[in-house]
Amino acid sequence: xxxxxxxxxxxxxxxxxxxxxxxxxxxxxxxxxxxxxxxxxxxxxxxxxxxxxxxxxxxxxxxxxxxxxxxxxxxxxxxxxxxxxxxxxxxxxxxxxxx
Numbered sequence: 161x162x163x164x165x166x167x168x169x170x171x172x173x174x175x176x177x178x179x180x181x182x183x184x185x186x187x188x189x190x191x192x193x194x195x196x197x198x199x200x201x202x203x204x205x206x207x208x209x210x211x212x213x214x215x216x217x218x219x220x221x222x223x224x225x226x227x228x229x230x231x232x233x234x235x236x237x238x239x240x241x242x243x244x245x246x247x248x249x250x251x252x253x254x255x256x257x258x259x
Contacts, residue, residue: 162247163230167207170233170245172200202235213244 175191183191211232216223229244248257 162249163209166245166247167204167209167231170201170231171204171207172197201233201238201240206233206235208232208234211244 172194174195177191177195180188180191209231211229212219212222212226213229214222214226216225230247231245233240233243233245246257
């Protein structure tokens with residue numbers, strides 16, 4: 161779920177302000193703040209999760225020992241190079257992550 165939350169945070173979808181009806185003022189203010197915030201990166205199609213980054217082999221047939229990115233973002237329309245994101249929930253030591 162943390163990976164999904166990270167994708168939504170980077171994507172920054174904009175709410176449709178015509179939809180909230182009779183919502184409390186704090187909800188309406190939060191929705192307006194999201195609309196006024198800067199755009200996110202790419203579209204939902206720009207994101208892939210659990211992508212093998214092969215140290216050996218090929219992209220379609222990665223060899224053993226390669227890393228796996230939690231998220232890979234390709235959004236050239238936003239002037240960004242491909243980005244990989246690793247989400248660490250403190251299950252691995254710093255030495256394992258560095259390796």
